[in-house]
Amino acid sequence: MSRSAHPAGPRHADVLPEGHYTAPAEDLNALDPKVWAHTVGRDADGVVTVGGITVTQLAEEYGTPAYILDEADFRDRARAWRTAFGTDADVFYAGKAFLSRAVVRWLDEEGLNLDVCSGGELATALAAGMPAERIAFHGNNKSPEEIERAVRAGVGRIVLDSFQEIVRVAHLAQSLGKRQRVQIRITVGVEAHTHEFIATAHEDQKFGIPLAGGQAAEAVRRALQLDGLEVIGIHSHIGSQIFDMSGFEVAAHRVVGLLKDIRDEHGVELPEIDLGGGLGIAYTSDDDPREPHEIAKALTEIVTRECESARLATPRISVEPGRAIVGPTAFTLYEVGTVKPLDGLRTYVSVDGGMSDNIRTALYDAEYSVALVSRTSDAEPMLVRVVGKHCESGDIVVKDAFLPGDLAPGDLLAVPATGAYCRSMASNYNHVLRPPVVSVRDGAARVIVRRETEEDLLRLDVG
Numbered sequence: 117m118s119r120s121a122h123p124a125g126p127r128h129a130d131v132l133p134e135g136h137y138t139a140p141a142e143d144l145n146a147l148d149p150k151v152w153a154h155t156v157g158r159d160a161d162g163v164v165t166v167g168g169i170t171v172t173q174l175a176e177e178y179g180t181p182a183y184i185l186d187e188a189d190f191r192d193r194a195r196a197w198r199t200a201f202g203t204d205a206d207v208f209y210a211g212k213a214f215l216s217r218a219v220v221r222w223l224d225e226e227g228l229n230l231d232v233c234s235g236g237e238l239a240t241a242l243a244a245g246m247p248a249e250r251i252a253f254h255g256n257n258k259s260p261e262e263i264e265r266a267v268r269a270g271v272g273r274i275v276l277d278s279f280q281e282i283v284r285v286a287h288l289a290q291s292l293g294k295r296q297r298v299q300i301r302i303t304v305g306v307e308a309h310t311h312e313f314i315a316t317a318h319e320d321q322k323f324g325i326p327l328a329g330g331q332a333a334e335a336v337r338r339a340l341q342l343d344g345l346e347v348i349g350i351h352s353h354i355g356s357q358i359f360d361m362s363g364f365e366v367a368a369h370r371v372v373g374l375l376k377d378i379r380d381e382h383g384v385e386l387p388e389i390d391l392g393g394g395l396g397i398a399y400t401s402d403d404d405p406r407e408p409h410e411i412a413k414a415l416t417e418i419v420t421r422e423c424e425s426a427r428l429a430t431p432r433i434s435v436e437p438g439r440a441i442v443g444p445t446a447f448t449l450y451e452v453g454t455v456k457p458l459d460g461l462r463t464y465v466s467v468d469g470g471m472s473d474n475i476r477t478a479l480y481d482a483e484y485s486v487a488l489v490s491r492t493s494d495a496e497p498m499l500v501r502v503v504g505k506h507c508e509s510g511d512i513v514v515k516d517a518f519l520p521g522d523l524a525p526g527d528l529l530a531v532p533a534t535g536a537y538c539r540s541m542a543s544n545y546n547h548v549l550r551p552p553v554v555s556v557r558d559g560a561a562r563v564i565v566r567r568e569t570e571e572d573l574l575r576l577d578v579g
């Protein structure tokens with residue numbers, strides 16, 4: 117996740133610690149549309165607005181920190197994926213990125229399907245009225261209760277992740293007098309170019325059944341023999357925050373190779389393949405993500421070509437983008453509490469949230485951008501580290517950024533592209549309360565996930 121090196125910054129140019137820094141934007145007041153939600157801009161007073169509402173109004177009404185989600189942008193991106201893949205393919209939004217009942221309803225209305233990976237996500241999807249046949253159920257260790265709930269609800273597919281699970285799901289479905297549609301998740305042995313913790317197609321990790329050594333073929337062999345299962349396809353997810361399509365190309369090649377082997381051995385052409393999610397988004401101006409229509413075209417061409425050369429009918433493709441839909445649609449709004457210049461080093465800016473609302477910087481060394489949003493400023497840029505309020509020095513929200521040198525307590529900062537894996541990975545560390553998710557659209561705001569309260573904390577602590 118390295119960046120181009122331009123250690124510039126007039127104030128601290130001689131003291132930049134070693135590393136790569138994005139040069140301060142010519143104008144720190146500019147908002148790069150690549151990293152901000154579609155409806156974000158500044159009003160005549162220089163205050164940032166989203167969905168027609170100023171961040172100062174939002175902070176006053178809902179408090180800080182808060183995740184502010186642009187509903188129109190979410191719907192646009194969901195629709196762009198849907199349209200790009202057309203009616204011959206399915207788009208399953210990966211709920212792990214961020215899930216709430218409002219989001220499920222938007223997805224339903226925009227014609228997307230939903231990938232869930234726990235009983236809790238399944239319960240949210242069903243509570244919001246997502247038709248069960250449009251739900252895919254994932255996970256490397258689904259409990260028998262979760263499997264039973266999914267089978268009873270009639271989910272469209274369960275993605276099987278191990279030999280034990282093949283048997284478990286088959287028996288459960290059979291005992292309920294059902295035949296469950298399943299895909300088998302395989303690992304194709306691709307080294308995805310992303311952080312180690314979010315790469316999932318190399319063999320030495322917990323997900324899927326390795327293609328290597330004939331294990332995936334053996335899994336299919338066993339699954340095809342079980343009455344409780346209807347094997348509809350093969351699943352591969354190579355990792356997350358990936359920009360380079362070559363990993364998908366290799367994955368598609370290997371998945372189609374397995375389909376061909378299955379056809380040759382069993383005389384069955386499995387009708388579907390799922391290439392997972394993982395498409396990268398812009399966290400900073402240096403990231404250049406592909407558009408959904410480019411991705412759809414590339415994936416469809418790869419699969420079609422591979423199937424033609426294997427003389428297979430092209431299977432129905434599905435994909436599971438999470439981050440690429442919700443990530444760019446939200447920013448986290450914080451209030452500055454303290455500004456602490458450390459001579460010869462940098463300035464530490466403390467905000468009223470931190471690693472409990474965004475663990476990604478601490479966990480993956482993720483890079484984020486940040487902007488002063490409650491006003492504009494012409495002050496000289498200063499090199500800052502935006503940190504949270506937790507009792508831990510690794511509590512960093514934005515590791516290296518430039519902000520105006522006149523930044524002061526009470527200013528509002530926003531960190532863009534926090535729609536994915538921030539609220540969904542939020543914690544109560546230090547008993548800090550998880551922020552609300554406020555959605556905005558056409559000049560109206562509403563809370564879709566409310567702020568946690570001290571009563572919520574105490575309710576769980578049964579004394």
Ligand code: LLP
Nearest residue numbers: 210353356357393394395436437438439537
């Ligand atoms: N499908 C499967 C089977 C997955 O495991 C995942 C993500 C997705 C789809 C969606 O991937 P996306 O399009 O959102 O990249 N917490 C990490 C990401 C973990 C992703 C886990 N699986 C992060 O904050 O970067």
